[in-house]
Amino acid sequence: MKKAGFILTLLGILVTASAHGQGKNANSITAAQLRDYLTFIAADEMEGRDTPSRGLNTAAKFLATNLSRWGLKPVGDEGTYFQKITLQRRRTDPAQTRAEVNGRSFNFGVDFLNREPAPGTASGALVYVGHGWLIKAKDINPYAGLDIKDKIVVFLSGLPKGISFREIRGRQGEDLAAPMTYAAKHGAKGAIAIPNFQSLATWERNRRNAVANGSVVVEKFQQSNDVSIPAITASPRLLNALFEGEKESATAIFNRGLGGEAVAPFELRPDKKASFVIGIQSDQVFTQNVVAVLEGSDAKLKNEYVAIGAHYDHVGIGTPAQGDSIYNGADDDGSGTVAVMAIAEAFARGPRPKRSILFVWHCGEEKGLWGSRYLMENPLVPLPQIVAQLNIDMIGRSKKDGDANSENAELTGANEVYVIGSKMMSTDLGVVSERVNKSYFNLTFNYKYDDPNDPNRFFFRSDHFNYAQKGIPIIFYFSGVHEDYHQASDSSDKIDYQRMEKITRTIYATAWELANAKSRPKVDKKLPAELTAN
Incomplete structure (x- = not known):
């Protein structure tokens, strides 16, 4: 019993030390930083970031400018941060x-x-x-x-x-x-x-x-x-x-x-x-994923990747509501977009992990997970080398005390987030996710939707799904739908930035742990064939 107690104590010290290392750099992610980035991404000037659109292209250039400023490696087409996707526009004649x-x-x-x-x-x-x-x-x-x-x-x-x-x-x-x-x-x-x-x-x-x-x-x-x-x-x-x-x-x-x-x-x-x-008139137009890599420090492990992603598109300009026709998409998924930005900046400015980090801002999620599907079918790094994918979609809103609106009933609280998929394909990934959280902010991880058979089908409704189809274990972070979901009223002034800071730091710490682990998460569970069939 004494020997077992000593080992447990030692493990506790090691976990605490690891958490301290994570926390020191994770603490560079701040609510003010997230607010600054989201104010731009969800501005009216982005015109709702439809795929394709002028506003989405502007957002892509904003992302690329910052990635270059932080010194992250472009892995897109022709040495750029953009993976170009050719679209066909069809108009009725x-x-x-x-x-x-x-x-x-x-x-x-x-x-x-x-x-x-x-x-x-x-x-x-x-x-x-x-x-x-x-x-x-x-x-x-x-x-x-x-x-x-x-x-x-x-x-x-x-x-x-x-x-x-x-x-x-x-x-x-x-x-x-x-x-x-x-x-x-x-x-x-x-x-x-x-x-x-x-x-x-x-x-x-x-x-x-x-x-x-x-x-x-x-x-x-x-x-x-x-x-x-x-x-x-x-x-x-x-x-x-x-x-x-x-x-x-x-x-x-x-x-x-x-x-x-x-x-x-x-x-x-x-x-x-x-x-x-x-009769149809057709012409070609283009859009893009935005992609960058932070190269790992280990000579061998740098050939493996922890992927972190969000979708930076929204639904554009739609039916006017109270005089506003621009669907800003601050929470969906401006919140995930800027969370990945903040995580990328923290990694770029801090110590390098052993494994490489692949940062992806997917386009066309609202059209049917286009960007992530395109990336999986036209990969920029070998897919077997991606050890896990962390997807961030709608983490900006929280349930307010006294909110009786039924449309907000499923929003998570100020210290809570829905976690989907962490244990679905890999026991190891679920263990890492829980351990990091408990050693850091100890958020309430709500697993209500962690089931492919859940009637809301959230497992199928964001970009992580295309990674899971390729056998890559995933974690999907999500705060729930609300009254402003896909409405012109999804604006940046309604975001809970303090809560968003905690979730983003936790995701950074999880990525850090995965990128420095001795072994990659073992995929020991297979998704049912009907879930992964194309």
Whole structure:
């Protein structure tokens, strides 16, 4: 017992000494510093940092300027801090876009809008398929007894009554399928969506956006074997033409659809044919990840990397709310962006760890985790050499005493943070995470969402997911959604900078520990195949 006690005491001294070393440099990260950086990143002049946009490019240059000033190594394209990503912008060409029902003409913008930013032509008989969702777990199959091959399917926007996206589980295309997915897979020529109130309310804005701005896609993500079909959303005028003379009227179908209900699916008269053509104008635009490395001090271990990242994009300029149309994204994810900046600065100005540190500011997270996916498919360092990835997304807000707003119910407290994934793939990583925290600020690590099956699906909703898919153990730091999430009101004056300082210092200390550990965290747990399938 005495010997065991001596060993425990010695370990305690070593942990305390290590924590002191971490803490000394971590203490250079301050609330004032975070405030200064975020005031710039979340300023109106950044125009919401959409991907791609002038504001996002300005933010990228701000990051690169500071990385250069701190002496961090650029590892992007051609000796820069930027990993360039080629996008394709697709705008609707009204002059080349038209529709017909039994020879009667309909015009883009007035009678219909295209749903997908892709060119295409569809022609054929029509089948009404209700909401069009196949959900086997709920015994929902609107296609039973219907032949949709070589036809145009007509479906209601939204989910069937009593179904939420949180409930939908299973293998895509097998246990469940959205209308467009099912129709394409089973040979339909095209699809026509019946609008809901939301799509009608935003009709004119969507028309203008389709022509002026269009949509962007990552060129490298487009696969020649993608199965897709052209689709449009119909106006009430076009709907009336589609269901004229049918056993159910457009009005009845539309009204029941608004309540989540659906008239039973049926094939429209065989003598009724519809066709539409979608014309698209395409051009190339570009965006970028921002990447830098602090080279490790150990001759061997410097070839391994601890990755630290956040997404520096947001959602741009949107629907005005109380006179403000710029979605500043201070918390989402300006908070993570500047936390990684502060950590990078602390590492650059302090002693070098044994392993190298890879700093990444991902673009396009809001579009579908674009930047992290692109980096994983086009790595700038060998992926097997990344020992762990620490992802920081929305750590700026905290629950205030007396806040009864239900939209803020899941915010963490002033000394608390949600931790997701730390033990999911590596026992070692979870141990390091807990040990560092307990020896430093001793924050409350809330593991409420640390489950891929959690209905909120936060594990899938930020950039760490693409690293995890490649077998890299991750930790995701997150403070919870709130009333200003994806609103113009997500501004820098609402950030709890003192709390953010503590979380950022803790992440720095965790990265320091991982970068100096004798061994890398062992991956001793595999994610289920359905979670990592592309």
